[in-house]
Amino acid sequence: MSIELSRQSERWLRVLVERTTDIIALVTFDGTITYVGPSIERVTGYTVEEVVGRNGFEFVHPEDLEYTTQQLTGILDQPGNSATIEFRYCHKNATWRWMEGTLINLLDDPVVGAVVCNYRDITERKQAEEERQQLLAREQTARAEAEAASARLYDLFMQAPAMMAILHGPEHRIEFANPLVQPHRDRADILGKTAREVSPELVEQGVLAILDEVYTTGTPFVATEFPVRIDHRGDGVLEETYYNCVCQPLRTAQGHIEGILAHSVVVTEQVQARRRVEELNRQLEAEKDALRQAEQEAQARAAELEAVLEAMTDGVIVCDARGVIRYTNAAYRSLLELEEDTDPSVLLLDNRFEWLSLRDKEGRPLPKEQLATLRVLRGERFSGIHAVDHLCRTRKGKDLILSASGAPIRDAAGQIVGGVVVFRDVTRQRHMEQQLQYNERKLRTLEDSNILAVAVSDSAGRIHEVNDRFAQLVGYSKEELLSGAVTKDHLIPEDYREALAQHEEILLATGAMPPWEKECLRKDGSRVPALMTGAMIDQERGLALVLFHDISERKAAERRKQEFLSMVSHELRTPLTSIMGFIDLALLYSELFPRPLSPEAEQLLGKMETGLKRAMGQVEVETRLVEELLEVTRLELHKFELSLQRENLVTIVQETVANQQQAACTRQIELVLPPDELVPVIADAGRVGQALTNYLTNALKYAPVDQPISVRLEVMGTVARVSVRDQGPGLTAEQQQRVWERFYQVAAPGRQGPDGGLGLGLAIARAIIEQHHGQIGVESAPGRGSTFWFTLPIEVSPEG
Ligand code: ADP
Numbered sequence: 001m002s003i004e005l006s007r008q009s010e011r012w013l014r015v016l017v018e019r020t021t022d023i024i025a026l027v028t029f030d031g032t033i034t035y036v037g038p039s040i041e042r043v044t045g046y047t048v049e050e051v052v053g054r055n056g057f058e059f060v061h062p063e064d065l066e067y068t069t070q071q072l073t074g075i076l077d078q079p080g081n082s083a084t085i086e087f088r089y090c091h092k093n094a095t096w097r098w099m100e101g102t103l104i105n106l107l108d109d110p111v112v113g114a115v116v117c118n119y120r121d122i123t124e125r126k127q128a129e130e131e132r133q134q135l136l137a138r139e140q141t142a143r144a145e146a147e148a149a150s151a152r153l154y155d156l157f158m159q160a161p162a163m164m165a166i167l168h169g170p171e172h173r174i175e176f177a178n179p180l181v182q183p184h185r186d187r188a189d190i191l192g193k194t195a196r197e198v199s200p201e202l203v204e205q206g207v208l209a210i211l212d213e214v215y216t217t218g219t220p221f222v223a224t225e226f227p228v229r230i231d232h233r234g235d236g237v238l239e240e241t242y243y244n245c246v247c248q249p250l251r252t253a254q255g256h257i258e259g260i261l262a263h264s265v266v267v268t269e270q271v272q273a274r275r276r277v278e279e280l281n282r283q284l285e286a287e288k289d290a291l292r293q294a295e296q297e298a299q300a301r302a303a304e305l306e307a308v309l310e311a312m313t314d315g316v317i318v319c320d321a322r323g324v325i326r327y328t329n330a331a332y333r334s335l336l337e338l339e340e341d342t343d344p345s346v347l348l349l350d351n352r353f354e355w356l357s358l359r360d361k362e363g364r365p366l367p368k369e370q371l372a373t374l375r376v377l378r379g380e381r382f383s384g385i386h387a388v389d390h391l392c393r394t395r396k397g398k399d400l401i402l403s404a405s406g407a408p409i410r411d412a413a414g415q416i417v418g419g420v421v422v423f424r425d426v427t428r429q430r431h432m433e434q435q436l437q438y439n440e441r442k443l444r445t446l447e448d449s450n451i452l453a454v455a456v457s458d459s460a461g462r463i464h465e466v467n468d469r470f471a472q473l474v475g476y477s478k479e480e481l482l483s484g485a486v487t488k489d490h491l492i493p494e495d496y497r498e499a500l501a502q503h504e505e506i507l508l509a510t511g512a513m514p515p516w517e518k519e520c521l522r523k524d525g526s527r528v529p530a531l532m533t534g535a536m537i538d539q540e541r542g543l544a545l546v547l548f549h550d551i552s553e554r555k556a557a558e559r560r561k562q563e564f565l566s567m568v569s570h571e572l573r574t575p576l577t578s579i580m581g582f583i584d585l586a587l588l589y590s591e592l593f594p595r596p597l598s599p600e601a602e603q604l605l606g607k608m609e610t611g612l613k614r615a616m617g618q619v620e621v622e623t624r625l626v627e628e629l630l631e632v633t634r635l636e637l638h639k640f641e642l643s644l645q646r647e648n649l650v651t652i653v654q655e656t657v658a659n660q661q662q663a664a665c666t667r668q669i670e671l672v673l674p675p676d677e678l679v680p681v682i683a684d685a686g687r688v689g690q691a692l693t694n695y696l697t698n699a700l701k702y703a704p705v706d707q708p709i710s711v712r713l714e715v716m717g718t719v720a721r722v723s724v725r726d727q728g729p730g731l732t733a734e735q736q737q738r739v740w741e742r743f744y745q746v747a748a749p750g751r752q753g754p755d756g757g758l759g760l761g762l763a764i765a766r767a768i769i770e771q772h773h774g775q776i777g778v779e780s781a782p783g784r785g786s787t788f789w790f791t792l793p794i795e796v797s798p799e800g
Contacts (some may be wrong), residue, residue, distance in 0.1 A: 022101075023118070023120065024118050027114060027115050030055065033054055044097070046092050064086075071083045075105040079106070080105060084101070085119075098125075100120060101119025101120065102118050163177075163180040164178045164262070167211065173193065176191070199230070214249055215257060220248045225244065225267055226243045226245055227242055240268070315336070321377065335423060356392045359390065372406050381407045389401055389404075400425055400427050402425060450467055452547045453467065456537070461488030462484055473528060490521065493527060500518075511535060516532050532546060534546035565629055645683070647685045652689050657696070667709065670708055672712040687771075691768045692711075696709070698726075704728070710726075719774070722790055741759075
């Protein structure tokens with residue numbers, strides 16, 4: 001090459017070097033800078049002068065020194081070798097700038113004779129690159145982290161102790177299911193299938209409806225102890241399972257629901273355990289209740305027992321094994337006359353034995369070991385018929401007969417730990433039993449004595465027991481009477497049947513039959529008068545004790561007496577009639593005596609007339625008494641004869657009242673008659689008048705003289721009733737019964753009338769009225785006056 005050309009090239013090169021933006025430098029093999037282009041200042045801040053002659057490595061970053069030195073050394077072997085380098089260069093402003101460049105070994109080049117370095121500032125590029133690297137690294141880290149998190153989540157889901165599933169879409173297609181979901185099935189078997197396909201049993205239990213609801217509304221479903229019947233083993237057997245579950249809607253970034261995250265924990269065991277606990281609690285409560293109730297019942301029973309013991313009329317003592325009394329009831333204390341404040345020591349065994357002064361039934365003292373308490377403590381039991389009677393003494397010294405029953409109290413092992421003794425006061429009972437035995441003996445004696453005829457008969461009239469006297473009275477043998485073939489119908493005459501029925505009614509109603517005179521029919525057909533009386537001895541079986549007393553002798557005596565009376569009255573009546581005639585005659589004579597008389601004679605005659613009239617009065621009384629006697633004897637002897645005719649009762653009553661009014665003209669007698677003028681009766685007018693007269697004379701006799709007497713005739717249906725009412729002293733119920741008896745008179749001062757009766761008037765009235773088939777009666781009360789009445793049947797005339 002020509003020199004010209006060479007100079008030319010050098011200029012071009014210089015221009016190129018000086019104009020380029022890159023730094024061009026020439027360095028020696030050790031790095032000393034021999035040339036540097038002017039761009040050095042723009043890039044590094046140093047001027048060319050400040051750099052040339054210095055070692056280039058002075059400006060390199062200590063960390064890059066080794067590398068850059070190696071790169072330089074590396075190209076020194078061969079001329080023309082080149083290397084690219086990147087290093088940090090210290091800017092004049094003390095900042096580090098990244099440089100990129102090439103080293104070319106032109107040491108052997110005769111023109112250059114140096115290593116040519118061409119480099120430029122790549123700091124900005126480097127920074128951008130670094131930033132990109134960092135971003136990349138960060139992105140990778142983030143991705144790795146996300147992946148790790150996702151893996152962790154997956155692990156978590158897979159290992160979670162709960163069932164977790166992600167269902168997708170409206171059909172709830174299973175996108176994810178951890179092993180607890182359908183554990184018996186392969187995951188591949190369920191993933192991608194719908195919930196309905198995987199667990200069809202949930203459909204009818206309403207679970208799918210719940211999922212639908214969550215999916216459509218977006219409202220999460222949260223439930224605790226939610227019961228579902230699940231086929232756990234895939235064998236078609238549904239088991240009741242409880243879940244705490246949450247179904248949470250899953251949304252897309254846009255907020256649309258795309259599925260459901262289902263999370264449920266099986267709490268069946270907890271529920272069952274809790275239920276068991278609850279059940280146990282319930283049982284415990286029930287047992288506690290039962291216990292409480294049992295306790296209450298026991299208390300109630302104890303209280304009841306105590307109340308019963310306290311209310312018992314029998315005395316009760318409870319003692320311990322040593323015979324010490326632990327309890328006494330009220331009856332025991334009252335039985336033995338123990339005061340409230342009695343010193344408890346009196347109940348000690350020895351003391352008790354002393355004051356009780358025990359004796360047997362015969363009164364012999366009993367040894368101590370016979371105490372009922374000691375007997376039960378020896379294991380004896382005695383009750384019912386084995387109860388023992390003791391005579392003993394109360395605290396206050398009263399004698400009692402106590403019947404003791406008792407039994408030992410044993411513990412579970414059968415050991416005697418105490419005893420109970422019950423005492424009954426049988427004093428009265430024993431005395432009554434004695435009395436009963438005594439009465440029975442009396443009755444037996446009476447029966448056996450054969451004074452009275454005694455029989456026991458039942459309500460049907462069958463005879464159960466008779467004594468000899470009875471058999472004798474009725475003329476049958478005892479065997480015949482007891483065989484049942486002979487009843488009361490054989491022994492009572494026909495005409496007494498009705499009266500017997502009435503007496504039996506009284507017997508049943510009152511327990512006793514008042515003495516009753518009647519006749520018994522003997523086996524031979526003859527009659528025997530007897531006084532009969534009786535008493536019920538067994539109401540339930542209708543058994544009655546009947547007594548008969550043969551009164552045939554008394555009856556005969558009475559008849560004789562009546563006949564005697566009749567005779568006497570007849571004999572008395574005749575002279576009485578004559579006496580009356582004589583008195584009448586004497587009075588007549590005294591009237592016919594020629595007058596005038598001397599005053600003395602007149603006075604004497606007057607006295608004589610008064611005496612005669614008095615005698616006449618007495619004779620009249622006497623005559624009436626004799627009449628009554630006669631009447632009554634006629635009655636007794638059945639010689640009472642009536643001459644019956646059709647009569648007007650009005651007339652009979654009017655006439656009788658008029659007669660009595662005339663006899664007692666100072667007395668007021670009111671007469672009340674029926675509106676009809678005719679009250680027809682079939683009667684003996686004289687006798688009916690006599691009956692009414694007897695009523696009226698009594699009324700006049702017993703009632704105060706200033707009080708009116710009222711006579712009334714009434715028609716009452718088919719009978720006519722005549723009554724006499726007075727304001728006299730009245731009669732008691734018993735007297736009302738008895739006034740109809742012969743010779744009965746009420747024994748009371750002031751009762752006796754002025755003429756003194758015989759007590760026959762009412763008996764006669766009764767006989768008369770009964771013979772007319774009428775009835776008699778009296779209504780009265782002491783101090784209230786009396787109304788004596790009788791009725792007669794009204795005669796119904798054939799014409800009507
Ligand atoms: P007496 O001749 O004694 O009057 P009665 O047979 O007529 O006999 O009467 C019997 C007894 O009845 C009388 O004694 C009298 O005590 C009592 N008595 C009768 N009528 C009455 C009467 N209206 N008021 C009170 N007592 C009477």
